[in-house]
Amino acid sequence: MDLSCFKAYDLRGRVPDQLNPKLAELIGRAYVEITGARKVIVGYDIRLSCPEITEALSSGLMAAGADVFDIGLCGTEQVYFATSHYGMDGGIMVTASHNPRDHNGMKMVGPESRPISSDNGLNAIRDRVLEPFSDAARQGRYETLEVQAAYIDHLLGYIDAGSLKPLKIVVNAGNGGAGVVVDALEPHLPFEYIRLHHEPDGHFPNGVPNPILEENRAVTADAVIANKAAMGIAWDGDYDRCFFFDENGRFIEGYYIVGLLADQFLRKAGGGKVIHDPRLIWNTQDLVEAAGGTAIESKTGHAFIKQRMRDEDALYGGEMSAHHYFRDFAYCDSGMIPWLLIAERLCQSGQTLSSLIDARIEAYPASGEINRTIDDPAKVIAAIEATYGPDAKSVSHVDGLSVEFADWRFNLRMSNTEPVVRLNVESRADIPLMKAKTAQLLAEMDRLNQA
Numbered sequence: 001m002d003l004s005c006f007k008a009y010d011l012r013g014r015v016p017d018q019l020n021p022k023l024a025e026l027i028g029r030a031y032v033e034i035t036g037a038r039k040v041i042v043g044y045d046i047r048l049s050c051p052e053i054t055e056a057l058s059s060g061l062m063a064a065g066a067d068v069f070d071i072g073l074c075g076t077e078q079v080y081f082a083t084s085h086y087g088m089d090g091g092i093m094v095t096a097s098h099n100p101r102d103h104n105g106m107k108m109v110g111p112e113s114r115p116i117s118s119d120n121g122l123n124a125i126r127d128r129v130l131e132p133f134s135d136a137a138r139q140g141r142y143e144t145l146e147v148q149a150a151y152i153d154h155l156l157g158y159i160d161a162g163s164l165k166p167l168k169i170v171v172n173a174g175n176g177g178a179g180v181v182v183d184a185l186e187p188h189l190p191f192e193y194i195r196l197h198h199e200p201d202g203h204f205p206n207g208v209p210n211p212i213l214e215e216n217r218a219v220t221a222d223a224v225i226a227n228k229a230a231m232g233i234a235w236d237g238d239y240d241r242c243f244f245f246d247e248n249g250r251f252i253e254g255y256y257i258v259g260l261l262a263d264q265f266l267r268k269a270g271g272g273k274v275i276h277d278p279r280l281i282w283n284t285q286d287l288v289e290a291a292g293g294t295a296i297e298s299k300t301g302h303a304f305i306k307q308r309m310r311d312e313d314a315l316y317g318g319e320m321s322a323h324h325y326f327r328d329f330a331y332c333d334s335g336m337i338p339w340l341l342i343a344e345r346l347c348q349s350g351q352t353l354s355s356l357i358d359a360r361i362e363a364y365p366a367s368g369e370i371n372r373t374i375d376d377p378a379k380v381i382a383a384i385e386a387t388y389g390p391d392a393k394s395v396s397h398v399d400g401l402s403v404e405f406a407d408w409r410f411n412l413r414m415s416n417t418e419p420v421v422r423l424n425v426e427s428r429a430d431i432p433l434m435k436a437k438t439a440q441l442l443a444e445m446d447r448l449n450q451a
Contacts, residue, residue, distance in 0.1 A: 005105065006126040008118045008416050009303060012096050012105035015049045019104050021056035023129070027106065028060020028092075030128035032136075034121055035110055037089035040066045041082045041145070043074040044094035045238045046177055048202040049104045054094045057106070058142060061092075065136030069145040073200065075177050075239040077334045080113040081154060082147045084330035090116075095238040098210035101202065113330040117303040152184050154329075158337050159344040164190050167230040167343060170245070172196040172220045174209020176237035181336055191343065194227045196220065209236050211243040212322065221249035230346055231353045233339045241322040242335040244342065246353040253368055255280045256360050257338065258318030259287040264341050265316045266291035275308050275317035275325070278399045279411045279424040283364040284318070299399040300413070306331045320369070320424075367425040367438040372445055374421045377414040380448045381421065384412055387444065408437050421445065 001023070005013030011027070013019040031037065040061050044050035050073075058068045066089075071082050076093045083091035090110045096103040108116040108125075116122050171193050173179035179198040186193065196219060197206045210216055211234035224232040224245050232245030244252040262274045262284055271292040276284045277300040288295040298308040298317070302325070305317045309331045317325035323333045346353060374380050381401050388403045388410075389395045396402040400413025400422075408427040415422060423441060427434035 001130065003126050003129065006118075006122060009115065009122075009301065010105055010107045012099055012103060014100075014102055015053070015104050019053065021052050024053045024056040025060035025063075026129045026133070027125065028057045028062075029064040029133045030125045031090070031092065031108065032061055032064035032066045033133075034124045034128055035090055035116070037066050037110070038140075039069065039088045041069050041071060041079050041086070041088050041091035042094070043071045043079045043082070043091070045075070045096075046073065046175070046200040046202045047094075047096060047101065047104050047237075050094050050202070053104055057092060057094065062140035062142060063135050064133070064140070065138055066140040068140060068142045070142065071145050071147045073177060073180070074147075075181065075335065076107055077240055077329070077332060077336065078147055078151055079107070080109060080330055080332035081151050082145065083109055083111075084113045084332075085147070085150060085154070086145070093238065097238050097240070098208055098212075098236045101204045101208055113332050115303045115306055119303075148184060152181075152188070155185065155336055155340060156188055158326075158328075159340050161188060163348050164344060165347045166190045166192065167346060168192045168194065168227060169343065170194040170196065170220055170223045170227060170229045170232035171198070172211070172223075172232065172234040173198050173200070173239070174211070174216075174235060174237065175199060175201040175204055175206055176209045176235060176239060178235040178239040178335065181239070185336075189343075194223055194229060196223055209234075211236065212241075217245070217251050221245050221251065225249040231342070235335050239335040240333050242338055243322055244339070244353070246357060248354055250354065252353070252357055253320065253366065254322040255320040255366055256283065256357050257322070257342075258320060258324070259283045259360055260345070260356060261318060261324060261338055261341055262293065262295075262316055263287045263291050264345055266293040269315055272316075273312045273314040275305055275312065275314045277305070277319045277321075278396065278402050279369065279413070279422075280320055280364075280366050280426050282409070282426055282428065283360050283366075286363070287360075297398055301416075302333060363429055364426050365429075365431045365434045367423070367434060370423045370438070370442065371415075371420045372423065372442065372449075373419060374445065374449050375419070376449075377419065377421045380445055381412055381414065383448050384441070384444065408433055410437065410441060412441075
């Protein structure tokens, strides 16, 4: 049996050769046996294979003795919300996020929506799938559960609706599921929406929704400019990530959104802890400190960030990859809470999004993440450390290699999933220096790769 769909954090693979109803049913059985779950939330995204995969998964869960609570078509964050809000033993979201349209997958959580990854159960579920199963003495039951009203109420709890003013906002759901939530929020907010690719459609007539790809950004940017909107927002298919465009149609790097949200949260809460990833850090640390908070670095990846947030009782966590985590959202990531908070900030401050971001880009210009295909990533990273490490102020291995000097720093890390090395460079208020050091590092990496 092909089990290549099991990854480090979730399952993803092509339908039907890597993931199919037969395997989905076995995964359901294995999930119950490994976790002991008795009440499980199940939801699914807009992919055409979802109903069949979800039905088979539910059959497996029930055959193993678990009760299934089906919340229907939704985003990953609604599975997180429902699992924690209703005190369930676990939840499974059937989704392949931004993978090609003939793919599908699953994201799994346990009690309190704690992630199930390769190091805490996912590999055990994979291995258990290969053994024979017998039905539980008591079959689980199936019921549908309506969570939308409670979820919308929860989202609105993050903002002061009374302080909001009319704003024109471009929203691009990418034919994923985000449009359904925008429509449900609409009666509660004074915003006017310019809707793009709004209807959920698993055929993905406008391409797979993945706004991190540059070629997917123009449609949102152009609509912001044409409609003179205050900002633009684009989501991936299961809308656990959201991406921002300012009023000039400029795409905002996720790094600067982390700082903005950290500042917003700390000012509301009067201090607290913020978790961030190690790729780009200075802007976040500066803003957190200025707002009376404590910034804490964590290894990149949702399982690491969520655990560190729990350990530290942090109120917010952010990654430059557009994942934003919230303590009151069971420490999970949401693609809806961030844009509500930023819309609130625009209304309360009277500032434009560009004016909030420009000063930060000026203070801490960054290269953005640059990927290089490398034959032997470990060798190249070790050689870079040997070259730059001796003269550095500090060298860290929290996640890959971080090397810091007085006025610039870089992070170089291997991908978990492909033979690429990811580089991020930032400086203190010196764009030419940041660009020069980026070019220098890339040239050095290319030379080492050919050596």
